[in-house]
Amino acid sequence: MTKEEKYNLAKWAMQFALDHGADEASIILSQSKSSNVDVREQKIDTLKEAIQSSLSVRLFVDNKYSAHxxxxxxxxxxxxxxxxxxxxxxxxxxxxxxxxxxxxxYYQGGNQDLGTVDQSYDTIDPKTKVDLAFQVEQEAYKKDDRIISITAGYGDNTSSRLMVTSNGFEGETANSSFSLYASVSVDGGDARPSEAWSERAIFFDQLKKSDIGTTALDRALKKIGQAKISSGKLTMLVENKTVSRLFSPLMAALNGYNIQQKNSFLIDQIGKQVASEKLSLTDDPLVAGGMGSRLFDGEGLASKKRQVFDRGILGTYFIDTYYAKKLAVEPTTGETSNLIFETGDKDLAGLITGIKKGILVTGFNGGNTNGSTGDYSYGIDGFLIENGEIIQPVSEMNISGNMKELWMSLVEVGNDANLTSSWQTPSMVFEGVDFSGS
Structure with missing residues (x-):
């Protein structure tokens, strides 16, 4: 379907809705393609390809609303x-x-190219995708006698979204992504530690295609011998790709729905110190080549760069039109885009070196946060650090506390922003975290 044909269909559907009883209407026409290859034991385990098209209509009829x-x-x-x-x-x-x-x-147009779609997507042949999946597996295959299983894979996706509304909005956006991943489990005696690693990029040519299986295997082997250690207050270093588990409750507390429902521990905190001075970040939807870059959000609101935290001071909430009206405030947007953190000057190894005694957290196992109070409890995997060196792997331990206190205890931020995600989280160091173990 050409761009002109898509606009014609969307506008026809919008006008049909208005002619048949809707007071207002929004039409979204979406198209997507995806493929996935999973391999195990040097054989293809899963091979999927999908093409989807859909039309969504949001209706406003006699002060009543529905979406279909x-x-x-x-x-x-x-x-x-x-x-x-x-x-x-x-x-x-x-x-x-x-x-x-x-x-x-609304976004008023301008055709700015944010570099969010690979125009060569359709030129990548299926054999290349399968070969890459096998290549990832081969990096770990039979490399150690303790390996129990390896799963490796390739995935890609491209999508476009065209939207028109009855009060004048017209816009279209497109995205693509490519990924490679591996998961490895090993025999660790009484336990069977497993680890995964992945790489992701918007453009196929920029996708890292090596050391994925190798990294997953290395991480799994390092977990052999996991054990509890004594409970206590320790320094906690959280690896960059893992930080989002702790950061998600903080961002959820800024969502308009949770604020309106009184399910946020950050109500009425704009302009106040709610985190350590080490936490500064912007939400920047207009950065070129960002995983979350966009010209407009799901409602059509024009994208704007916003300061979320400035040295720990809260700068904005994420509030869509509906909850803005309920809260009697101006809407911002209901969605995050690219979260860009102000980083420090040390990589993960440098952060480890500076810790006298603590735990490097590389994964979370279950747990939750109370949205209204900020109280949390999570199971963790990781490594004990003593005098700047990793001593042993740890598991079956929990951290607990309060999110407001945790983010006030942030003392250092790494320089290793996770560029494979729209949330570009770096590794972070927190002081005085409660760990419970043996």
Missing amino acids: RTNRLDKKELAHFIEQAIAGTKYLSPDPFRSLPDAGL
Whole structure:
């Protein structure tokens, strides 16, 4: 379907909804392609390819709201689908806070290229994808007698989203991603430690294609001999790809839904010190080549760079149109994009060297955070550090405390931002964390 054909279909669906009882309408036409290859024991375990197209319609009818989606794009079937959706919406309860955004807040165009899609996506042949998956497996295959199993794989995806609204928005965005990954489990005596490693990129040519299986195997072998250590307050160093598990509750507390529902421990904290001075980051949707880059969000609101934390001082919430109206504030956006952290000057090895006694956390096993209070408890895997050196692997230990206190205890940030994610988290050091073990 050409760009013109997509716009014509979306506009036709929007006008049909208006002509048949909707006061306002938003139409999103989505298309995606993906492929996945998993290999085990030098054989293909899974091979999938998918192509999907769908149309979503958001309806505002007599102060009532509903959202619907279909993959049947024939106009005759769409007409029946929209009529039924409007009829169903009329049975819902009124909600005076539901409406399309203020048109003045929409992205106004400009065709800026943010570098989020690889135009060569369709030129990559299936054999190359399969070969890469086998290459990752081969890096670890039979490299150690203690290996129990290896799973390796390749994945890719490209998608586009075109949106039109009845109050004037028109926009289209596209993204692509490529990934390679490996998971290895080994015989560790009474335990069977396992570890995984992955690489991801927007462009195929920029995807790191080596040392993935090797890294997963090395990480799994290092976990052999895991044991509990004595409970106590220790320094905690969290690896960059793992930090997001602790950072997610902090970001969830900034979400408009949680604030409106009183399920946030950061209500009424804009402009206040809520974290250590070591925490500074921006949400930058306009950075070129970012995993989360976009010109507009899911509502069509124009993307803007925002300071989330400035030396621990909270600068913004993430609030969409609906919850902005409920909270009587201006909308920002309901979604994060690229979270860019102010980093320090040490890599992970440098951070380890500076710790007298602590634990390097490389993974979390279960646990949760209470959204309203910030109290948390998580199981962890990692390594004991003494006098700047890794001593032994640890497991079956828990950390517990309060998120507000934890983020106030941040004392150092690494220079190793995780560029394979839209949340570019670096490794982080926290002081005085409660660990419970033996």
